[in-house]
Amino acid sequence: MFTGIVEEVGEVVDVRTDDDVVVLTVRAALAAEVGHGESVAVNGCCLTAVVPEGTEPGPALTLELVPETLKRTSLGAIAAGSGVNLERAVPAGGRLDGHIVQGHVDGIGTLVSRDPGERSDALRFSLPAELSRYVVEKGSIAVDGVSLTVAAVYPDGFGVALIPTTLADTTLGTRTPGDPVNLEVDVIAKYVERMTAGYLQGPGSGTEGAAR
Template sequence: MFTGIVEEVGEIVDVRQSEELVVLTVRGPAVSQDAAHGDSIAVNGCCLTVIDDEGASGELFRLELVPETLKRTSLGAVTAGSKVNLERAVPAGGRLGGHIVQGHVDGVGVLVSRTPGERSDEVRFSLPGELSRYVVEKGSIAVDGVSLTVAATDGETFSVALIPTTLADTTLGMRKPGDTVNLEVDVVAKYVERLAAGYLGGSGGEARIQ
């Protein structure tokens, strides 16, 4: 589990095709200091597993992308030199600084517009239709692994306000209109929907009166 509090902005050093897999070599001095084979690290909000390293050491670590990950996230588009948000899995007893983030990407959005302010930016993203019901004003959403609060939504897009720390310490400060981002909606909303399904006349139907 993650919290959506990015520890550092890392860099993709190498992208290599290995049969059906894509192997990424990532530079991340902070998150690699105690990374071991089998550990989980979120890369742009996608939970990936560290693999044994032959040749990469110190501040470098390697990860494998399976076809499902390539299909459902924006990571298939990264190249050597791409900047990525990195976060290690939160330890038991660690602080939940953002919100509960699984690292399971629900969909890919596009940065539609950004309005710079004196110290903060208002940024609007497209929202895949199947995710719109989980996104509510003042609710939580992870964008490229960054825990954010939804400022407004119209069902097709949503906007967030990026504070100076977020602009400086994550890749969201570098993003421009047209860039794709990984989205993970609040898992609590999905569980509530699932549990409530037994009381509804159908998906989105009226509640049954027992």
């Protein structure tokens, strides 16, 4: 589990294909503290670190992307030189500074526009239609792994307001209109929907069991 509080912006230094797996190498200071098999959120996508047997963690992370990840996230288009938001899994008993983020990307959105202020920016993103019911004003959403508060809801998307720290310490500060972003909606909303579906649809719907 993650919190959506980005620890570092890493740099992708290599992208290679090994059969049907894409292997990313990401230079980052936190790589020295990540062991084999540990989870790291990369632009909001939970990936597993690979440290070859007999070696120690080094200055870069090695991460493997399978076809499912490539299909469902924006990481399939990642290239060397790209910056990526990184966050290690939150430890048990650690602070939940953002919100509950699983690192399971629900869909890909697009930055539609950004309205720069003197120190803050207002950004508007498109949203896949099937995710719109989970997004509410003043609710939480993860955009490329960054925990954000929804400032506005539109028929085809949502808006957020970025503080100076977010602009400086995440890749959202350099995103331009047209850029794709990974989106993860609030998991609590999805569970509530699933658990109440049978009651909301009423007797005879055939889904009553899902509500128990």
